[in-house]
Amino acid sequence: MSGANGLNLTLKVWRQKNDKDKGQMETYQVADISPDSSFLEMMDILNEQLIEEGKEPVAFDHDCREGICGMCSMYINGEAHGPGRGITTCQLHMREFNNGDTIYIEPWRAKAFPVIKDLVVDRSGFDRIMAAGGFVSVNTSGNTQDANAIPIPKADADKAFDAATCIGCGACVASCKNASAMLFVSAKVSQFALLPQGRPEAAERVQNMVKQMDEEGFGNCSNTGACEVECPKGISLENIARMNREYLSSSFKKEEV
Amino acid sequence: MSWFKRTFSSSIGRKFAMALSALFLLIFLLQHLAINFTSVISEKTFNSLSHFMGTNPVVQFALQPVLIFGVVFHFMMGFILEIKNKSARAVRYAKNDGSANSSWMSRNMLWSGLFILFFLAFHFADFWIPEMVYKYVEVNPSDPNRYYEEVVHMFENPIRVAVYCLSFVFLALHLLHGFQSAFQSIGARHSKYTPAIVKLGKLYSVAVPALYIFIAVFHYLAH
Numbered sequence: 001m002s003g004a005n006g007l008n009l010t011l012k013v014w015r016q017k018n019d020k021d022k023g024q025m026e027t028y029q030v031a032d033i034s035p036d037s038s039f040l041e042m043m044d045i046l047n048e049q050l051i052e053e054g055k056e057p058v059a060f061d062h063d064c065r066e067g068i069c070g071m072c073s074m075y076i077n078g079e080a081h082g083p084g085r086g087i088t089t090c091q092l093h094m095r096e097f098n099n100g101d102t103i104y105i106e107p108w109r110a111k112a113f114p115v116i117k118d119l120v121v122d123r124s125g126f127d128r129i130m131a132a133g134g135f136v137s138v139n140t141s142g143n144t145q146d147a148n149a150i151p152i153p154k155a156d157a158d159k160a161f162d163a164a165t166c167i168g169c170g171a172c173v174a175s176c177k178n179a180s181a182m183l184f185v186s187a188k189v190s191q192f193a194l195l196p197q198g199r200p201e202a203a204e205r206v207q208n209m210v211k212q213m214d215e216e217g218f219g220n221c222s223n224t225g226a227c228e229v230e231c232p233k234g235i236s237l238e239n240i241a242r243m244n245r246e247y248l249s250s251s252f253k254k255e256e257v
Numbered sequence: 258m259s260w261f262k263r264t265f266s267s268s269i270g271r272k273f274a275m276a277l278s279a280l281f282l283l284i285f286l287l288q289h290l291a292i293n294f295t296s297v298i299s300e301k302t303f304n305s306l307s308h309f310m311g312t313n314p315v316v317q318f319a320l321q322p323v324l325i326f327g328v329v330f331h332f333m334m335g336f337i338l339e340i341k342n343k344s345a346r347a348v349r350y351a352k353n354d355g356s357a358n359s360s361w362m363s364r365n366m367l368w369s370g371l372f373i374l375f376f377l378a379f380h381f382a383d384f385w386i387p388e389m390v391y392k393y394v395e396v397n398p399s400d401p402n403r404y405y406e407e408v409v410h411m412f413e414n415p416i417r418v419a420v421y422c423l424s425f426v427f428l429a430l431h432l433l434h435g436f437q438s439a440f441q442s443i444g445a446r447h448s449k450y451t452p453a454i455v456k457l458g459k460l461y462s463v464a465v466p467a468l469y470i471f472i473a474v475f476h477y478l479a480h
Contacts, residue, residue: 012351025351078354104352111347177355177364178342182268210267219345220268220338222363223438229358238446244269245444251264 006032007094010102011046013058016115019122023115025104035095039082040065040072042094043105059118065090067232070167073174074119075106080171080230088169088232108170110179112216125216126168126184132212133205134188136197150196160194163187165233172227172235178219183227185213186243187235193246203250210247271338276442278331279435285324286465293472300405307404311392332374339367362434369431376424383417412476421473425466432462 008031016023030049033042040062047057063071072089076082082092097103105119113121138144164187172183189206192198198205221240228237264270292310296303310316355364362369391397412418436458440446445454 014351075350078350078352079357083357106350106352109346109348109350111345175358177346177359179345180268180342210269214268217345218268219342220272221442222338222342222366223434223441224359224363226355226358237441238448241441241444241446244273244442247267247269248264248273248444251260251270254260256260 005035007035007097007099007101009033009042009097009100012102012104013046013119014106014115015058015118016107017117019114019116025106033094035093037094038065038090039074039076039092039094040090059116059120061120062090067091068167070169073108073121073123073170075104075108075174077104080108080174081169081232085229086232086234088167088171091232108174110170110173110218112179112181112218113170113173121170123168123170125218126170126181128216129181129185129209129212130188133201133208134192136192137201147197152195156194159238160191163190163194163235163239166191166231166235167233169232171230171232173218175226175230176219176221177224177226178222180221180227181213181216181218182221182240182243183231183235183237185209186239189243189246190239193242202246203254206243206246206250207254210243271334272442275331275334275338276439278327278334279439280443281327282331283432283436283439283461285327290465290468294468296405296408297472297475303408304402304404308399308401311388311404312399328377332370335367335370360434362430363438366431366434369427372427373424373431376420376427379420379424384411409476409480412473413480415477418473418477422470425469428469429462429466432466433459436462 008029011028011030012025013028014023015026028046028050030042030046033045037045040060043058043060050057061071061073063069065072067088067090070088072081074082074089076089076092081087081089083096084092107113107115107119108121108123110121112125113123116122166184166187168184170181170184173179173181176182189209192205193202223237223240225237228235258266265274292303292306295306437451437455440451440454
């Protein structure tokens with residue numbers, strides 16, 4: 001359907017049978033790709049081609065394909081979610097590439113994100129960090145207070161909302177030269193720390209989430225800012241500074257129990 | 258584990274400690290520069306300040322050990338963080354475009370830092386150890402007017418001047434990221450004052466190393 005504008009591309013894709021396999025880059029050719037197709041549609045075309053050839057299709061994570069679920073996780077030509085800013089891989093279109101290009105497609109690389117198969121990595125480390133404190137304990141007895149009954153300054157509400165737009169895709173970890181999860185954790189710490197409902201458990205929360213983050217084997221923050229640039233939701237480094245303040249002040253002030 | 262040990266063995270605690278030692282070294286660099294710079298303006302002032310710094314017991318036996326601890330702590334912690342960071346990504350990317358999202362300086366703090374460390378080793382062997390031997394081993398009589406002549410003599414050697422110049426270029430690269438990074442690590446970030454910190458950082462990172470270079474080149478050319 002693409003006709004004269006169709007792109008002929010060389011793809012270098014990471015193939016790995018399972019978490020035990022060493023894995024390697026494989027080279028594939030795809031022809032006549034429409035510039036209007038999304039990157040994931042191009043991957044679908046590659047997989048159809050591989051199936052027709054009797055080969056194993058490339059495993060990759062995807063779900064909503066509209067930039068809100070955070071599942072798609074490809075490291076394309078040396079950048080998380082590929083070229084372009086404020087987008088996930090599913091929002092990347094083939095018009096960003098030129099006919100004859102070679103495209104490198106790799107999984108997120110981090111010790112804390114082990115490869116399950118091909119481009120699929122295990123991001124359950126993020127789930128364990130959330131389980132360690134990324135929540136507000138509420139009374140579910142039927143007497144739950146109406147959230148609107150608590151006055152919240154507009155500036156705080158906006159910042160909390162901005163932090164809460166994090167979709168947990170892991171592009172921050174993938175982009176960071178240290179595979180640090182600070183941007184993700186700081187967004188989750190901030191979205192609660194900025195609101196009065198989150199304050200009673202704030203000290204406990206930041207301590208437990210940072211402890212879990214460190215145990216998962218993520219690296220330290222070098223403040224390069226790569227995470228902020230590559231984040232599809234534009235989560236700010238301001239959140240990392242806030243988490244540093246929350247963590248340090250709670251370390252010095254919190255009563256030990 | 259005590260709360261103190263737990264805090265300072267966490268990722269955030271380690272970066273906090275790194276930043277505190279960095280801020281301390283930033284102040285030291287200014288103090289060192291201020292005294293060195295008087296050698297350009299007045300021989301008498303430089304000699305009297307150097308004599309004070311070289312003989313005052315508080316400076317020699319209290320502040321000097323603190324400074325050495327600060328320097329050693331900063332690079333040891335730098336190595337510890339680097340090893341941990343490297344181990345957080347066991348398999349490297351086949352293709353990685355770091356320049357797409359971060360500055361060269363921020364990605365190469367280890368290399369600029371290592372070059373500065375080599376310079377410090379040179380500076381110790383070249384200046385500090387002979388000075389200590391002169392004062393405390395050979396116990397030479399205190400001469401309050403020897404310092405200026407020594408500086409002039411030091412910078413007669415073009416190789417030493419070149420080493421100084423190159424080292425301070427690496428210091429500038431290190432500071433261009435390090436200055437504002439230290440404030441971020443201690444959590445000091447706000448839309449009200451962060452733009453000022455970034456500007457001050459750029460000014461400090463360029464001006465301070467440039468003035469150190471100026472002093473070396475000035476003495477090389479002036480005598």
